[in-house]
Amino acid sequence: MTDKEQAALGGLTRRQLMGGVAGAGLVAGMPAFAQTSRTGVDAATWTPEFVSSIAGTVQVDTAADCAKVVPLNYKGRLTYWYVGPNEASPQIDKDIDAQFWAAFAKTYPNITVEKQNLDYNQMLNKTRTAALGNAAPMVAKFPILWGVEFAAKGQLSPFKPEDVGFTMADFWPGAMKSVTWQGKTYGIPTNNETMALTWNAALFAAAGLDPEKPPATWDDLVVYSKLIKEKTGKNGYGLVARTNAGNTPFRFMPQLWAYGGGALDESEPDPTYKKIMINNEGSRAALQASYDMYVRDRSVPVSALTNTQTENQDPFIAGQLAMMIGHPSEYAAMLDRAKKATGDDKKIADAVVANMRYGLIPKGAARRAVVFGGSNAHVFNPKVVDGKLDMDAARAFIAFSTGPEWSTKLAWTNSNPGHLTGFRTSWMKERLEQIRFLNVTTSMLPNGIPFPVVPISGEIMNIVVPDMMQNALTKKMTVAQATDDAARKIKGLMGGDL
């Protein structure tokens, strides 16, 4: 371990690390980093190499850890809703899900779990309706920002890491922020992930660019996109600007933050979520960059206004798109598409997969940034739970599922452990060996910025931000007018307007 790596781990020696419970120490023992980095981890040190170097250095005993929280012979009942694997999921996800339930039943044989595996697109509305009708489950696993709406409505029970034997420092500060509403903690992070830039090295080479080097800055990305379009006729960057689609803010906000902008002040070290930054200079610069690619250079898909990321995957695998912001699972998705292709299409798809590269999302004038994604486990308020809330069963389940072992295993193909000790388990090492580019997407985590933790966040991100983009990209408004219009809308939303 280099000095730098050791420093990133808060001065812990290898022996201390191997000793076991250093998950808390990973962040808590790094006051200097905590002050300088919003995630508590030094982005310069948390490199792909570093992520690989710490994996497999810790052994955990989940049952023993859980026994300290709730006795293993506890008898109880739990209702649980989550978005689990479905028909389209890779077999490995289904296998891990089955292994998880078997392992929980073995660890807590007397806790009966009534689980519902829900479709992602149905879960939010179903849970909203259930909570309104006092028919909510005891525990639910929600994507990172859903919880705040329920917390604001008083439908969640306060629940903090200490309730299941962990500490705040066991999790990314950004993740903890996402479960905090008005100073109270309402859940435990289960998994966290960040995206990265993926590109087609062959198209880079065809455009005369270094095939192994991604654009360093967003300004470079605009230039690369234009060059690729001019030299190859293919679209450079997979811009996404559809309204009401989560893909849009996940791809545009990193650009906005990089230039020094923001919707509110979520990119600031201590956000208040009261300051509107959508029309500051940085936000305008970011929107201008998108405008330049879409209107001036025509170097991105014309269909960007109606596209989601799914519509970028097909042109990418067909070799018609050079760059896009990709999820950790994007490589697996491309492999899957290549497997399904036939004839000449298969040759092209296989070539694209071979030429697929992952790199850090470009920097801007202010920073390198990415959306901090993931999920959290929440316990509902007894008032809205269907039947009687069995808090000990909930605690046992959350301790088991969000600990280092299962937070790593359940995030196998498309995320990362919420519990930081998970990064040092042998399972993380196994994942890094199995999943190509996982170390790159993982190394973006310290640059992660969570969306504003306010109930109107969904409206801002899914409606106001895409509307702003569309106003500028369709030339309905100038860039400055579009950002001012967005600022006016956010101000209105904060004041309770339509």
Place this chain on the structure above:
Amino acid sequence: MSLLAAPKPPPRWRRLLADYAYVAPALGVMLLVIGYPIYDTVYLSFFNTPPSLAMEDKIYVGLDNYARILASDSFREVTWNTFIWTVFSTFFAFLLGLGAALSLNREFIGRGLMRGVLLVPYVVSGVSAAYIWRWLYHSDFGVIGAASVALGITDRPFNFLDNVDTVLPSLIVVNVWKEFSFAMIMLLAGLQTVPDQLYRAAMVDGAGPWHRFWHVTMPHLKSVTIVTVLLLLVANLNSFIIPWIMTGGGPVGASDIWITAIYQLAFERVRFGIASAYSVILFIVMMAMGYFYVKALTRRDEAEAR
């Protein structure tokens, strides 16, 4: 006079009671699944329900939601889109349906097959149709764009869906394609009731094709035309699948119509109060149309009763 007196009919109240008993189950179900939601929607429309508040903490605002909707720019924009969408979809679906019905009303080889083919758009699932058309129209890789470039009609694929000026007409084309078969079936049924001797008499009187169509066919189709147009208007006002799946109301709201706007307010922005007020406005419009629909349906009965 028969020695056996005819059985005395049951008293009127008893007959009425039996009638009500027959319709009571249906009425009960309607009250439960239609009446209560209507009541609750009207009730909710008087409250502000921001996402940060639980439903029991909703704030009474009287008619404020209605005032805010009617005063907002977006409402005017959405209403104009809805008007264009409804009127043009109805007009062209009816026109195309009438043309198809007139053609299919004549004897020709392959008529049965043609009737089946023309019914395909109507029976295809709306969701599938929307996705298929989305790809046909795709601004980068759409079949229509590729064909127009290959034929030298345009130098780059035509931008159907990502352009504020072309998006609504493009969606109307899809909608007309989807529903003209319905108009065709209705009108074909109407055409088959026109007595053949009237055409023959008109021909004897020297009436040409146009005069026969205008003075014989159309008057006989009047009732079915009114009903068809009203049903198309109602269906188009309630359209959701095509605009939502194909564009989500975009770009910049250029294809947003009432239903998509209501859905967005209620389920994307979690503002049930204002979405309810929007729904009530739409409900009033629909009820007015329903009134005319029922009038059209019962006009003949009333005339016969007189």
